[in-house]
Amino acid sequence: MSDDTPIVLTVNGEAVRARVPARLNLADFLRQDLGLTGTHVGCEHGVCGACTVLVDGKLARGCLMLAIQCDGACIETIEGADASGRLAKLQQAFHRRNALQCGFCTPAMLLTAAELLRGNPKPTREEVRDWISGNFCRCTGYQSIVDAVMEAAS
Amino acid sequence: MKTVLRAPIGAAVPRDRAKRLLAGRGRFVDDIHLPRMVHMAFVRSPHAHARIAGIDTSAAATMPGVIRIVTAADLAAVVSPWRPTHNRFPTMAAPEQSALATDTARFQGEAVAAVVASTRAQAEDACEAIIVDWEPLEQVGDLASALAVDAPRIHKEMASNLAFESEVATGDAEVALARADVVIERTFRFHRHTGVSLETRGILADYDPSEQRLTVHQSHQTPHQQQDLYARLLGLPEHKVRVVCPDVGGAFGLKHHLYPDELAACAAAVLLGRPVKFIADRLESFLSDIHCRDHEVHARMGFANDGTIVGLAIEDRFNAGAYGQYPRSSIAEGNQITRLTGAPYRMAHYNAKLKMAFLNRGVLGHIRAVGHPIAAAVAEALIDLGARKLNCDALALRRQNYLADADFPLTSAGGVAFEKLSFMQCLDKALSLVDVDQVRREQADLRAKGIHRGIGFNTFVELTAIGPEYYGEGGQHISAQETCLLRMEASGQVRIHIGTTDQGQGIDTGIQQVVAGVLGIPLDDIEVISGDSALSPMGGGSWGSRGAALGGEVAMQAARTLRTNLLSMAGFLLQKSANDLDVIDGVVVDTVRGSRHMTVAELAKIGHFRPYTLPPDLPSDLTVTARYGSRDRMFLAGNGIQVAIVDVDIRTGFVQPVRHLVVHDCGRVLNPLLVREQIRGGVVQGIGTALYEEFRYADNGALLNASFADYLVPMAGEMPDIEVAHIETPTETSELGAKGAGEAGLAGAVGAILNAVNDALAPIGVFMTEVPLTPPRILAAIDRAQMDASKV
Ligand code: FES
Ligand code: FES
Numbered sequence: 001m002s003d004d005t006p007i008v009l010t011v012n013g014e015a016v017r018a019r020v021p022a023r024l025n026l027a028d029f030l031r032q033d034l035g036l037t038g039t040h041v042g043c044e045h046g047v048c049g050a051c052t053v054l055v056d057g058k059l060a061r062g063c064l065m066l067a068i069q070c071d072g073a074c075i076e077t078i079e080g081a082d083a084s085g086r087l088a089k090l091q092q093a094f095h096r097r098n099a100l101q102c103g104f105c106t107p108a109m110l111l112t113a114a115e116l117l118r119g120n121p122k123p124t125r126e127e128v129r130d131w132i133s134g135n136f137c138r139c140t141g142y143q144s145i146v147d148a149v150m151e152a153a154s
Numbered sequence: 155m156k157t158v159l160r161a162p163i164g165a166a167v168p169r170d171r172a173k174r175l176l177a178g179r180g181r182f183v184d185d186i187h188l189p190r191m192v193h194m195a196f197v198r199s200p201h202a203h204a205r206i207a208g209i210d211t212s213a214a215a216t217m218p219g220v221i222r223i224v225t226a227a228d229l230a231a232v233v234s235p236w237r238p239t240h241n242r243f244p245t246m247a248a249p250e251q252s253a254l255a256t257d258t259a260r261f262q263g264e265a266v267a268a269v270v271a272s273t274r275a276q277a278e279d280a281c282e283a284i285i286v287d288w289e290p291l292e293q294v295g296d297l298a299s300a301l302a303v304d305a306p307r308i309h310k311e312m313a314s315n316l317a318f319e320s321e322v323a324t325g326d327a328e329v330a331l332a333r334a335d336v337v338i339e340r341t342f343r344f345h346r347h348t349g350v351s352l353e354t355r356g357i358l359a360d361y362d363p364s365e366q367r368l369t370v371h372q373s374h375q376t377p378h379q380q381q382d383l384y385a386r387l388l389g390l391p392e393h394k395v396r397v398v399c400p401d402v403g404g405a406f407g408l409k410h411h412l413y414p415d416e417l418a419a420c421a422a423a424v425l426l427g428r429p430v431k432f433i434a435d436r437l438e439s440f441l442s443d444i445h446c447r448d449h450e451v452h453a454r455m456g457f458a459n460d461g462t463i464v465g466l467a468i469e470d471r472f473n474a475g476a477y478g479q480y481p482r483s484s485i486a487e488g489n490q491i492t493r494l495t496g497a498p499y500r501m502a503h504y505n506a507k508l509k510m511a512f513l514n515r516g517v518l519g520h521i522r523a524v525g526h527p528i529a530a531a532v533a534e535a536l537i538d539l540g541a542r543k544l545n546c547d548a549l550a551l552r553r554q555n556y557l558a559d560a561d562f563p564l565t566s567a568g569g570v571a572f573e574k575l576s577f578m579q580c581l582d583k584a585l586s587l588v589d590v591d592q593v594r595r596e597q598a599d600l601r602a603k604g605i606h607r608g609i610g611f612n613t614f615v616e617l618t619a620i621g622p623e624y625y626g627e628g629g630q631h632i633s634a635q636e637t638c639l640l641r642m643e644a645s646g647q648v649r650i651h652i653g654t655t656d657q658g659q660g661i662d663t664g665i666q667q668v669v670a671g672v673l674g675i676p677l678d679d680i681e682v683i684s685g686d687s688a689l690s691p692m693g694g695g696s697w698g699s700r701g702a703a704l705g706g707e708v709a710m711q712a713a714r715t716l717r718t719n720l721l722s723m724a725g726f727l728l729q730k731s732a733n734d735l736d737v738i739d740g741v742v743v744d745t746v747r748g749s750r751h752m753t754v755a756e757l758a759k760i761g762h763f764r765p766y767t768l769p770p771d772l773p774s775d776l777t778v779t780a781r782y783g784s785r786d787r788m789f790l791a792g793n794g795i796q797v798a799i800v801d802v803d804i805r806t807g808f809v810q811p812v813r814h815l816v817v818h819d820c821g822r823v824l825n826p827l828l829v830r831e832q833i834r835g836g837v838v839q840g841i842g843t844a845l846y847e848e849f850r851y852a853d854n855g856a857l858l859n860a861s862f863a864d865y866l867v868p869m870a871g872e873m874p875d876i877e878v879a880h881i882e883t884p885t886e887t888s889e890l891g892a893k894g895a896g897e898a899g900l901a902g903a904v905g906a907i908l909n910a911v912n913d914a915l916a917p918i919g920v921f922m923t924e925v926p927l928t929p930p931r932i933l934a935a936i937d938r939a940q941m942d943a944s945k946v
Pocket of ligand 2: 102103105106136137138139140404658
């Protein structure tokens with residue numbers, strides 16, 4: 001469409017050029033335009049946390065940002081974080097502890113937990129619970145997620 | 155011959171599939187893109203009840219990207235309406251429903267028109283340009299107004315809004331209650347909510363007219379059921395309909411029904427001959443997903459002075475939705491309440507009445523633990539009150555009245571067959587883990603500091619693994635048996651094709667463990683192929699906690715046949731008796747002489763490539779099947795107890811769960827790692843039911859809180875750690891001995907929290923009976939109690 005806006009950004013270390021409609025949110029852009037379907041959409045109103053990605057190194061909700069706001073930004077999704085190997089310890093702990101059932105919340109949970117451990121390598125259980133309280137999980141009792149983060153931190 | 159059930163059966167093995175999900179490589183419906191795929195969005199009724207006087211699509215039709223607009227009249231050519239009848243309940247009303255509403259919308263969110271466009275955004279834009287000429291009608295939102303003589307009729311074909319009435323009776327409860335020394339009487343209210351899977355409902359339907367072939371990818375629990383429904387309702391040959399359920403992002407019962415919008419997407423695919431995708435957004439999910447609960451239960455329990463329960467009478471007023479859910483009908487929640495209330499107790503006199511009415515609300519149906527949380531919470535709250543009145547210990551009162559080992563097997567007062575349940579053992583185990591005296595001391599200390607701590611117990615029965623009779627006699631096309639097809643490849647590795655499905659609970663892994671244990675080959679050499687109606691043998695999918703009991707058992711039987719074949723081949727080749735041989739870690743061993751021989755892979759190669767070296771009548775098939783389903787029983791009953799400890803802040807009304815314990819008996823546990831977290835997940839959902847989750851409606855029937863900002867769900871910060879312990883009473887109806895475990899968490903948590911809150915508030919004279927226990931309700935009850943106290 002003629003009113004699409006050109007954007008240039010970096011996604012998982014790769015340069016991306018795209019033309020996007022003004023209303024396209026970042027989560028939809030990543031999923032639909034770039035095929036990065038590891039970012040999930042659970043509510044589109046900023047509460048469930050399933051769409052969490054990193055924008056310029058900070059956790060952000062992909063459904064609350066527009067793709068055009070990301071012009072010039074550096075985005076990391078679960079696909080990039082997985083490939084970099086930086087989540088390996090958390091992923092192993094999640095696997096061992098069965099910290100996921102359907103796995104729909106999981107990519108965002110991992111990215112969120114990794115940010116906690118970056119700033120606070122030895123959190124308490126309460127700190128873990130508090131930190132992931134913006135990420136809805138309907139399947140687990142959260143406990144295995146807390147266990148896994150604690151295991152990865154130890 | 156008894157099958158040897160050995161490791162990894164029962165081992166805490168993590169799930170294979172988890173690795174893919176952890177890498178962001180899940181494949182959920184909305185992740186799938188097909189060539190020429192288009193998107194569908196719906197125009198939904200903003201009114202709880204309204205006549206559709208006309209639909210003007212002319213402006214929408216010319217909008218960018220619009221490919222097709224459909225209304226009920228357009229779909230009528232390709233898709234039939236349906237009625238959720240159930241032949242076991244011939245008096246139940248089953249009004250007709252169709253993919254799009256025809257002349258009347260009967261609940262807010264009912265779909266009345268749809269747009270197919272190049273993108274979802276374009277489809278939504280065009281939906282906004284469709285002008286529906288609404289004539290709002292009077293709406294009814296609860297049973298009393300729905301059954302009033304002058305109530306507006308929701309379905310013109312029905313004489314009233316009464317959907318169903320029934321009565322279950324054992325002995326004479328009225329006489330028993332009249333003679334009782336103490337009668338406890340209360341009315342409980344459990345409000346309406348829903349299942350809230352994080353992944354919303356979604357479907358991608360593709361139709362190829364040249365072959366009449368419909369291929370559906372859908373976030374769903376029951377692929378074969380959907381295959382049958384789509385074939386029948388769209389008039390297609392069943393073998394040309396394939397339903398694939400890829401990764402499913404949570405289901406909890408809300409994804410095992412036919413949804414009109416999903417059927418409309420299939421119909422649109424047929425009309426257009428190309429792939430049509432519909433993914434519900436969160437607002438649509440709250441409005442149009444199956445709802446649950448919404449019961450008012452009036453209950454009276456009678457006791458003799460010595461503590462014996464002499465009778466129980468309940469009346470369940472069940473506020474159903476605008477239609478019955480299809481194909482199961484909506485009856486079960488009320489039905490379970492009338493059959494399960496008080497079920498853990500010896501009960502000579504029992505009466506349970508059910509009255510169910512249609513309302514102008516979303517369709518109400520089967521969500522996890524159908525009816526169980528209500529049945530358990532009502533009885534257990536009455537027991538606590540009974541103990542107060544009789545001035546005895548509530549746990550002793552439970553113990554005195556529990557069904558004990560000597561009582562089994564029996565048919566309960568509610569008419570359910572119990573093989574063997576372990577109420578005493580579960581309570582003993584719970585008391586070994588929670589020091590109640592210590593909790594009481596803490597409670598007293600904390601109360602001195604103004605903190606109101608409470609402890610609540612809740613004994614529950616869990617009905618799992620439904621047998622074929624219920625739906626078979628009901629006339630529904632719902633498979634309650636399972637078939638397993640095992641194929642050993644030439645490498646000796648095995649594929650398990652089975653009709654159960656895995657939405658994350660991990661049943662694929664449990665089944666893999668069973669086959670590994672029976673065959674004696676490594677877990678890594680086995681894969682489960684499920685969730686595809688074309689690849690898996692006809693089966694029921696996953697609902698009602700059936701995976702381990704039915705899927706596990708049938709996989710065991712198939713594996714046993716394959717094992718027999720492998721050992722007979724080895725016996726022939728080694729010239730040894732097959733009885734002396736076993737397979738351990740993929741190698742044939744002579745257990746008598748301790749010698750190791752060929753590998754399973756070598757046997758498989760002979761079986762596939764050099765079969766002529768074996769005698770023709772030697773059992774040597776490497777692809778085998780088994781079929782399993784109970785012939786006579788309705789359910790496999792399990793049981794358990796939950797203990798909740800909570801703190802209630804009487805200034806804010808806020809309830810904080812502090813500690814939670816589950817002792818559960820699901821027979822043989824296939825994988826404790828998976829069972830534990832599934833139970834914890836259920837407990838957290840139950841805490842949500844008990845404390846947060848409730849739909850709120852305006853006077854005109856409009857849903858007020860259809861967003862995550864307003865509809866509260868449990869998040870990590872408020873949830874306690876949850877201890878899970880097991881008692882194992884294997885069922886003797888199968889060799890594996892597993893019962894289901896999926897309902898237990900939710901079944902028991904609600905009543906445990908309710909009783910804990912009431913224990914905390916007892917000193918200030920408050921007894922809560924309305925769930926969820928929200929701060930405003932608790933504060934209002936405290937106010938009322940204080941006013942009453944000041945009057946005295
Ligand atoms: S989809 Fe973004 S927070 Fe829920
Ligand atoms: S694992 Fe299903 S939502 Fe978290």
